[in-house]
Amino acid sequence: MAKWDNMLSMLWMLRSGRKLTAAQIADSLEISVRTVYRYIDALCASGVPVVAESGHDGGIRILESFKETPLFFNSVELKALVDAFKFAQGAGYPYVQELEFALKKVENGLHEEQRHDLSRQQSSLDVVSSARAPSVVPLLRDLEQATKDGGTVRMVYRKANAEQADEREVDPYGLAYDRNEWYVVAFCHRSQAMRTFRVERIERLESTEARFDKPESFSASAFFCEQSNQRREADGPLTVIRIEGQPDTLNAVCNHWHLRHYLTERTDRDARFLIDAPTMNKYLPTYLMTFGTAIRIREPLELKRRIQKMAYGIAKHYEDDPD
Structure with missing residues (x-):
């Protein structure tokens, strides 16, 4: 021990x-x-x-006068606290200042030897922060408060590549940090459906008098996963897909917003997925073609042949082009 x-x-x-x-x-x-x-x-x-x-x-x-138990952390636990703070900073966590104050309180309650352990952890790991608009932090705080209070908000939101922003009222159910971006999952009154909105694209946010009841079992991460499942073409038996490649290339494949929900096993040079055949045949050949020779499909044979056919069709398309 x-x-x-x-x-x-x-x-x-x-x-x-x-x-x-x-x-x-x-x-x-x-x-x-x-x-x-x-x-x-x-x-x-x-x-x-x-x-x-x-x-x-x-x-x-x-002595009976003793009430509070001092904090005892080993060096690895202290390192985890410091590193968690750095990751929160890098993600644009909206309460990073409060987290820093909490970490300082922990430090003040440590034994001298533990404080020395903590100081030695300060420069061992760095997280490169993503460039974010300064407005994101107050937006995240306001959205989280609305989620907690069950308050409908009115926001001016600009979609990607849209010339103009539009105004809509939404019931924010939860926040999610995904692929280095913050999202709010909310019920949109205009579309009468659940939607995800990238917080960075919210130009203005204000509270309203309206209130809503959020389902007790709601989970933002589960909603993201469900969205991927809805893109499936069919229910039924799933097909094993095995892809080989260099670690960096496999990272790109495995982090794809749709594929990552079907990842079942991963090594440095091998990734396995479980997905239904119709979805595989509709989406994967075109996407995996973009990696060229950087990856190799090991199974199933059906997917490999579809990519071969697509590659042959492209080569055939250009073989008679004049120089």
Whole structure:
């Protein structure tokens, strides 16, 4: 068991109110008596009032005035906290400042040795932030508040490549971070259907007096997955698709907004998907052709032959072109 886990276990033992000898603690934690006394010194330095009484009725105990358990983290846990903060910054998380304050509070509550561990983690990993409009953070906060309060919002939204923005009222059900972009999943009053809107494309947002009830079981991530399932051409048996390629190329294939929901297994040079044959035949040949010789279809044979036929048709189309 790690040092900090042992210290926390010892603290819980002492908080039971019983007096324990160093030998009893050492036997329970399978450590030496000398280590027990080192842990007592560390707990005292962390502000825990540990008292060691000698004599026949003596033992180790904690004063009744003690209320709060100090935080004990190992170096990997501290690294995870710091890295999580960096990833939140890179994603444009709307409460990154509050997260930084929380991390500072954790740091202030650490033992000196733990603070040293935390400081050593500061430069080990960096996350390159995506360029985002400054307006995205307040939009995310307002949308999340509307989601929590069940308040309909009015927004001015510009679709991709649209010349003009349009105004609509929506009931925001949830936010999702997908492919380095923030989306709000909402019920659109104009279309009377669920829609996804890229937050970066919202030009103006304001609350209204209208209220809505969000389904208790709603999940933004499940909605994204459901959207992909709706693009399937047929229900029924699924076909195994196996694609080989270089890691970077496979990353591009596996991160495709539609394909990634059907990924079942992935190695550095191999990816497997499960998808129905009609959907495979309709969408995959054209998409996979764009990777040229950077990938190789290992199965099914049907998909391989469709791509061969398509490639032959393209070659045939250009073979008689004049120079």
